[in-house]
Every structure is written in C-alpha cells, then in structure tokens.
Amino acid sequence: MRITQGCFSYLPDLTDAQIARQVDYCLAQDWSVGLEFTDDPHPRNTYWEMWGHPMFDLADPKGVMIELADARKAHPNSYIRLVASDSTRGFETLRMSFIVHRPQIEPTIKMIRQEVRGRTVNVSFEVVPA
Amino acid sequence: MTQAAPAPEWTHDAGAQTFDLRAEYESSGVGEVVAGLEHDLIGLAPVKQRIRDIATLLVVERARGALGLSAEPPTLHMSFTGNPGTGKTTVAMRMAEILHKLGYVRRGHMVAVTRDDLVGQYIGHTAPKTKEVLKKAMGGVLFIDEAYYLYRPENERDYGQEAIEILLQVMENNRDDIVVILAGYAGRMDTFFASNPGFRSRIAHHIDFPDYCDAELGEIADKLLAEQNYRFDDEARIVMARYVTARRQQPHFANARSIRNALDRARLRQAARLFGDANGIVTAEDLSTIRAADLAGSRVLTGNGEIA
Numbered sequence: 001m002r003i004t005q006g007c008f009s010y011l012p013d014l015t016d017a018q019i020a021r022q023v024d025y026c027l028a029q030d031w032s033v034g035l036e037f038t039d040d041p042h043p044r045n046t047y048w049e050m051w052g053h054p055m056f057d058l059a060d061p062k063g064v065m066i067e068l069a070d071a072r073k074a075h076p077n078s079y080i081r082l083v084a085s086d087s088t089r090g091f092e093t094l095r096m097s098f099i100v101h102r103p104q105i106e107p108t109i110k111m112i113r114q115e116v117r118g119r120t121v122n123v124s125f126e127v128v129p130a
Numbered sequence: 131m132t133q134a135a136p137a138p139e140w141t142h143d144a145g146a147q148t149f150d151l152r153a154e155y156e157s158s159g160v161g162e163v164v165a166g167l168e169h170d171l172i173g174l175a176p177v178k179q180r181i182r183d184i185a186t187l188l189v190v191e192r193a194r195g196a197l198g199l200s201a202e203p204p205t206l207h208m209s210f211t212g213n214p215g216t217g218k219t220t221v222a223m224r225m226a227e228i229l230h231k232l233g234y235v236r237r238g239h240m241v242a243v244t245r246d247d248l249v250g251q252y253i254g255h256t257a258p259k260t261k262e263v264l265k266k267a268m269g270g271v272l273f274i275d276e277a278y279y280l281y282r283p284e285n286e287r288d289y290g291q292e293a294i295e296i297l298l299q300v301m302e303n304n305r306d307d308i309v310v311i312l313a314g315y316a317g318r319m320d321t322f323f324a325s326n327p328g329f330r331s332r333i334a335h336h337i338d339f340p341d342y343c344d345a346e347l348g349e350i351a352d353k354l355l356a357e358q359n360y361r362f363d364d365e366a367r368i369v370m371a372r373y374v375t376a377r378r379q380q381p382h383f384a385n386a387r388s389i390r391n392a393l394d395r396a397r398l399r400q401a402a403r404l405f406g407d408a409n410g411i412v413t414a415e416d417l418s419t420i421r422a423a424d425l426a427g428s429r430v431l432t433g434n435g436e437i438a
Binding site: 055058 | 236237239258261264265266267268269270304307
C-alpha cells in the first residue's frame with residue numbers, strides 16, 4: 001500500500017533531479033535540510049531516526065544528494081524523508097517534509113474498529129508488515 | 131556551393147556549426163574577472179599569465195562541448211605554491227569566480243580549510259569531518275591551505291591519510307561538482323606530492339607564486355592604505371621603502387601580509403602621535419596621513435626587540 005504523507009505524496013515519486021531542485025529551493029530560503037528514516041510509517045510515528053545531522057551551511061544540493069545516496073544504500077527497506085527547517089524564529093521550524101525513498105514492497109496500514117461501552121467505536125490504525 | 135543555410139552567429143545548441151570564442155569570453159563575464167585580476171593585483175605576472183591561459187582553455191573547452199567534440203569535463207584541480215603572503219587565497223577566490231562564470235562550478239563559492247577542518251582527533255572522527263567540509267564545498271571551490279600538513283610521515287597512525295583518501299576519491303568522482311585547490315610553500319608541497327603521487331596526477335594546473343620585489347611591495351602598501359583612506363606623505367614613502375628592505379632580511383617575512391601588519395602598526399602609532407600632539411585639534415588631512423615618524427618607530431628599523 002502506497003503510504004502518503006508529507007508534500008508530493010500523491011504524485012509519482014520524485015526523480016533525483018526533481019529532489020535536487022526541491023533542495024535547491026530549500027537552500028535558497030536558508031533552510032537546513034536533514035534526512036530521516038524509519039521502518040514504521042504509522043501516521044502517529046512523528047519522530048523518525050535521523051540520518052546524521054541536519055545539514056547547515058550548504059551551498060549546493062549535491063551535499064544532500066550524496067547523503068541521500070548513502071542513506072538509501074544503508075536502509076534500502078526503510079522509508080526515507082527529507083525535512084527542511086527554518087530557523088528564522090530562533091528555533092528550527094519544520095517547513096517542508098517529503099518522502100524520498102520507499103521500501104520495494106510497502107507495508108499496509110489496517111484500520112481497527114473496537115466497540116466499547118454503549119455503541120462507541122474506537123478507531124485505531126496498525127501497520128501490517130508486507 | 132551556394133547553400134542558403136541560415137548560419138547562426140553562434141549558439142550553444144548541440145547542432146551548432148560555429149562558436150564565437152570572443153563573444154563567449156566577453157558575455158560570460160570572464161573577460162571582466164581576468165581584467166579585474168590584472169588591475170587589482172600588483173605583480174604576479176606569471177600567475178596572471180597562467181590564469182589567462184586557463185580561462186582561454188576553459189572557453190575553448192566550452193566551445194568544444196557546444197560543438198559536441200568533448201565528452202569528459204576537464205580536470206580543474208590546481209595547486210598554488212608560493213611563500214606566505216603572495217596572494218594565493220586572493221587568486222583562488224578569483225579563480226572560483228572564473229570557474230563559476232564559465233559554468234564549471236555551479237555556485238562559485240570558496241570554502242577555505244586547513245588540516246584542522248579535515249582531520250579528526252580520534253578513530254572514526256576524520257571521515258565525517260572531511261565529508262562535512264566536502265559537502266559544504268560542493269558546487270564551488272575547496273581551498274586547502276598548507277595542504278602538506280595533511281600528510282605526516284613521521285606518525286604512521288596519523289589520521290591525515292584517511293582525509294587524503296576521501297579527498298582523492300571525491301576529486302576523481304565528483305569532478306563536475308567540486309574543484310580542489312591545494313596551496314602551500316613550494317618546497318614542502320613538492321615533498322607532499324612526491325609522497326602522494328595520487329594528488330599530483332589528479333591536479334592539472336600547478337601555479338607557482340613568485341615573491342614580490344621591493345617596488346611591488348611599496349605599491350601594495352600604497353594600495354592598502356588607499357583602500358582605507360590613508361596615504362603616505364613623501365617622506366614616509368621613502369621610509370617605507372627602507373622598511374621593506376629591512377623587513378625582508380628578518381625571519382617570518384610574509385610578503386604582502388607583513389606589509390599589511392606593518393601598516394596596521396603604523397596606524398596605531400599615528401593615532402598615538404595625533405593624540406599626543408599639542409591641542410588635540412585635527413583635520414581630515416592629519417587623520418589620513420601616515421608620516422615618516424609613524425613608520426620609523428617600527429622595531430624593524432630601530433633594530434631592538436622582537437618583531438611580530
């Protein structure tokens with residue numbers, strides 16, 4: 001099942017050239033760019049593992065693309081996303097986040113309905129590994 | 131032979147038949163940078179000649195690319211050798227600008243580093259550090275000052291070797307992303323290249339920076355002062371010439387840098403003199419003139435104490 005979260009997730013996966021263009025935009029806004037990965041794409045899993053530090057002071061997207069290639073090699077079966085943060089307010093505000101790598105076969109997310117007291121239904125989601 | 135093909139004056143299309151080198155030279159702005167180099171930097175004739183040669187080579191290379199003749203991007207890594215204060219960093223910045231204008235680097239920024247920025251303190255520290263610097267320099271020029279410190283043969287467990295290996299790999303694989311310029315004293319760079327043949331073969335241009343002669347250093351002093359709205363009076367200029375000759379004989383002479391430091395100290399003495407003078411009323415003329423006394427106070431000329 002194709003997971004959709006962050007920007008561009010209803011579009012076909014971005015090519016490397018397209019990712020580089022997006023990074024280019026982020027750098028032009030003075031945002032720092034970082035990579036994060038996870039094997040648990042549950043919508044409530046907000047904090048993914050960081051792939052190294054966020055990259056500050058880059059001039060060119062190539063630096064990010066090198067890291068992305070390394071991250072893909074190390075975690076071919078994880079989700080990898082690119083996050084861009086803005087420090088204008090004195091702390092890093094997330095400005096952009098999109099998935100740049102998906103596992104070959106994606107897990108599915110199942111919705112579980114649980115009937116509790118009265119006719120109340122609790123809805124929860126569960127990631128079912130592929 | 132009367133084909134009515136509309137001959138384009140010059141274009142960058144793959145199908146173009148002709149390429150106007152002069153127009154390219156001017157329109158890319160390289161001509162301007164090279165002219166600026168001629169104008170702004172005093173002396174350094176052989177260096178300027180080499181930069182001009184490289185600039186024209188790059189324009190020709192662009193033409194070849196436009197007409198579909200060259201496949202490989204040219205190797206642009208350079209080594210700048212010369213004594214301290216001979217303008218290596220300044221020229222490297224101009225070089226970054228030239229390369230950017232011709233589209234050989236995407237950004238044209240320059241990242242200047244030394245051994246400390248590349249080599250770590252403990253095992254596993256060097257590779258991330260070097261990569262961090264390389265990422266920052268991507269799309270521009272990486273200037274490694276005193277590059278020979280990277281290699282320390284006396285310590286076989288030195289982490290410098292690790293940084294060298296990463297550098298070599300990037301210099302080879304990312305030739306269209308980054309240009310590396312190594313700089314340092316000529317003699318020590320030769321030893322460095324001798325023990326790291328990988329570097330020598332990956333560097334296309336070796337440029338040697340000659341020392342400045344006394345007259346050139348005098349001109350540099352004038353220029354440095356003019357940039358800060360100061361000037362010598364006639365007597366001071368004569369003392370400055372004496373200073374240059376005397377300073378050269380002393381240890382740690384660093385060409386233009388020594389001159390800059392001497393001028394900074396002369397400004398200190400000028401300030402003290404202006405303050406010490408009778409009534410404390412000064413004119414713009416007073417404030418911007420360096421007199422002979424301001425220079426003559428230097429330990430280089432009085433001959434006592436240590437020099438900085």
